[in-house]
Amino acid sequence: MAKETGRKIIAQNKKARHDYLILDTYEAGLVLTGTEVKSLRMGRASLVDGFAQLDDGEAWLHNVHIPEYTQGTWTNHSARRKRKMLLHRAEIDKLVHKTQESGHTIVPLALYFKDGRVKVEIALAKGKKEYDKRQTLREKQDRRESERVISATRRRQRA
Known part of the structure; x- marks a missing residue:
């Protein structure tokens, strides 16, 4: 079987572009379990209430809804658990510095597969x-x- 190439969108947060002024965008990998990836391959996810938070030099994605995998067993994941984002140290440092400014936040814009790996597009944003x-x-x-x-x-x- 040939490896996937290109970008296949799973979910988008259209409301984020309406509610926030997008200042800068970043692409981050996600640390996921197997059942989460299988659920995403079925094209099921929601970014509506999602937000990112920076704790102790690590980036975390909160409130992104990835429903449980229907054929999953006891190894299934919880739908709204916090997930670690994979970013370069310089990007994390820049985001930490920018989010300390008043009114700035980090919101997820899109969740997609890129060359077979799950990526999330996050944005440094300011509320409108x-x-x-x-x-x-x-x-x-x-x-x-x-x-x-x-x-x-x-x-x-x-x-």
């Missing part, structure tokens, strides 16, 4: 205020409307 969220939505709607008008005029020109 309510008016910032409305402004972002307004800009998105304006962009959609202008694209719609442009495509309509192009269609008319072709006809």
